[in-house]
Amino acid sequence: MRLAFAIFAFVALAAVPKLASPYYVTLVLPAIAYAIALLGFNLLFGYTGLLSFGHALFVAIGAYGAAVLSSKLGLKSFEMILLISGLAAVAAAIPVGLLSVRYVRIFFGILTLAFGMLFHSFLFKFYNLTGGDTGIRVLRPTLLGMDFKELDKTAFLIGPFYYYCLALLVVLGLAMWRIVHSPFGLHLAAARENPRKAEYLGVRVRLFRLIAFLISAFYCAVGGVILGINTGQADPELAYWTHSGELVFMTVLGGFANFFGPLIGAFSFIFLKSELMGVTQYWRFFLGVTLVLIVVLFPRGLAGIGEDAWSRAARKARRS
């Protein structure tokens, strides 16, 4: 069932540039970026049980990495940008992670929130270094060495760049699938359920949490690079705590207990937000109501609703 869903999703996404208007395609790109970021985030939240309210920090590192590399250092290769920004995020995640994984639950959340806001403050205040509230421009990268000069920005974004990012999503998704189903992943789940018992059984809880933290930072940075290229600008609001809150919102909306939950959450949230923004100026209110409904009534998110519907249908089919 999962495989069928994955294939269906892939085909649908691949067809989007051919079927939808350019505007909607430019919406799907950020959704893909967030889907990648959330795959990593959910490794930490759903599988390891640590709720971070500061992961927008790593998304921002990705975007600013792309900005600094492309516009200040002239490095245009998308592959290099992804790699360097990802590694930069991991490098930042080491001290943050080391300090944070000592704590759990609410303290972990508050500590990560503080780190996120620390970075935001830095980005904002050090105007000469970071461009302050304007941020830094992100220039168009070359994909596999090709620069597609003949295409304008929109055509580039909805054409070769879109398919490249879709491929990235598939590759990183497969990687995450392997991670989650590996012994490492099982250890994480054990540590989440009962840390003390897991420790007795030889699971090095803190180390594994740190590794999960580092992996999640990498994925978030990749998402940030794509976001930065899409917008063309890296600005400090990417690191603000409410942006971290949106990451959590998307994950829970999609369903954190399901592997595909974060992907569903990313797409649903982006479209929900965009449609609401076009319809009412009180879109934040309705987003809040949606979150309330999810938290109170549908804690397993849209994926959970989907799974329930599927199993009910399957039971009905079996009975008849």
Next chain:
Amino acid sequence: MTAFFDILIGGVFHAAVLFLVAAGLQLVFGVQKIVNLACGSFYALGAYFGVSAVKWALGAGVPIPLFLPVLLASGVLVGLIGPAIEALLRTVYHRDEAFQLLLTFALVLMFQDVLRFFWGANPHELGNVSMEYGKVAIGAVQVPTYNVLVIAASIVIALGLGAFLQRTRFGRILRATAENREMSQALGVNVNWMYTVVFTLGTILGTVSGALVVPTAAASLDMPVELVVEAFAVVVIGGLGSMRGALAGALIVGLLRALAIRYYAELEMLAIYLVVIAVLIARPAGLLGKPIE
């Protein structure tokens, strides 16, 4: 010297306001173990409502010097939405902390637009009303009397809270429930009712602080999200769940910010976050909090 004193008073004023919000946070966390991201929203609500209440009162002929009691009353009044919010939060008490936190985040989102709906998109302010009480000389420095009154009010509330928690029966039961909820329940305490009261008290502390600060600043839609970070810094530095910690944390954050602005403006908020991180590393329970496992 006078310059330094000026800065000191400014820092203490900011600390006074922060303390009230932090006290509300501590109360709710201490008893219900919920971290309320919407504390900033209550603060903003108190500010907006305070502006409207004072404008209405002055328009209805209430003499200007009485604006402070009007502010206090309006702060308390609007804080009575507490029970309604608590009822919503009650639906997720038995669930993981993450969901409680998320629910309060949803409240932040909703409140932003509720405020926008009722009061519009532009900041609301009270003109020159805070100057009504003139200035008072403390040593060689002239300080607006209003600021001193707010500091005094904050101290009174702090002492009152302290007395309430330590000396009254309800306060003792409250502290007991914070320590051990099941035992309290077993001993016949109506925990649900207690939660409602505590949450409402926390809400009122937030709304009153917003109302008190609004004459010197303005009510704006950015308030809810901006304040949360400072309030969290206060409770973390002071220690989650500790009232005295709220006081200590508020003073540290308020003074640090005032000093940073004077001597190294770039650092302003950065300094505070660094202190938060340092405290969390060196003494995770905060300066005056209880150790956590």
Next chain:
Amino acid sequence: MNKGRRKALKALGGAGAVLAAQPYLSFPAIAQSQPLRIGIISPRAGIAGTIGECGLRGTQFAVERINAAGGIAGRRIELIVEEETNPKDSIERLRKLVLQDKVDCVQGIVSSGVSLAMGPVAEEMKALTIFWDGTTQDGVKETMANPRYIFRSTDNECEAVMGSLLAIKHWKGKFKKIAGINPDYSYGRNNFAAFQALLKKFGVEHEIVADQWPKVGTLDLTSHVAALKAAKPDLVFSSLLFADLPIFMKTAHGAGLMEGGCKFVFPAAGFQHTALKKAFTPEGMIFGHNTLYFDHPKASALQKQFVQDYEAKFKDYPHWEADRAYFAMKVYQAGVEAAQKAKNAWPSQEDIINAMEGVKVESLGGPGHMRKDHIAEQTFYQGITTHKNRFDFPTLGEIDTMYSEQLQKPPGADFWKWIETAQIKL
């Protein structure tokens, strides 16, 4: 005979209308019946909310008059309004306007930061965009070096230059210690830097004793004011211009900063002029109103009408964002109408852009024109405040008028080099 002619004309007109209604006939006249869609992106909330609101009112004033006179080259204007927030979301609204709503022109933007981010995006989308504001010169070289589709307001903060020149003219030799309190973003940074560069150029000896950068949106300025006071400045330079400005003034007044003969230079205070009440805003300040001073005794009939309408409708007095918005709309109108006349058919976007270059218009605040390099030139007003008026806020007692050619760097120049080397008159 007359009746016959009238009947014949009516019949012709009817036939024409019928023809015009046929969707599959591609006469240029057909396009005329479709409205011109113009997208507006301006702030609607928060600290710049009132500014966006005033700008939008300027746009609406322009649109009402244009539509009443038959529209732009016969086509009615239809506005689609979106909200300007942070760079990322504002760019998304731009995409929606251009790709989904398919607007003919985008106007708006108040924040310099957003304009820097949006500029390259609009260029890449080949979307005709006219910025109301966003007057920074930093970062423009990298982002919008030779714009084709974007039209900008002035190329640097003319108000900073004018304010600095006025300060030097009136007070040279009377101040030494300077304190700056400016909003922490490109606009604030540029303003204060320009002030210092001009002081240096004119050989005014000075010492910066305090340097405050409150984050945009900070509404609690007690500590900042205390820090300023502690530095004991002779002059305070501030480009604060959002809702934090009245709060700063109140707090400063309460802390006693206004006593003791301190001078004030506030190039952008006009944005908040009606909120800066006499009670805490002293006389003798250098106060900037940019391109619209609502109470100018020599105002044009157009401005007087606008201010009158504005006061009647909104019980308030407009500031220069309304003028910028009006200017943007008039420049667009002038370009379209000139191009249409030249081509005798509906012009393409390229025709319109060519026609807009160099066009002259009469804006609310005074005459202005659009340079060939897509930078605006307008008339600027600043002066010394007075309390002698019928309002509860100060207005300008002495008014200085300068055309932006004196305040703005010429095409292609570097701002800082221009300040050093150019012949700038006081």
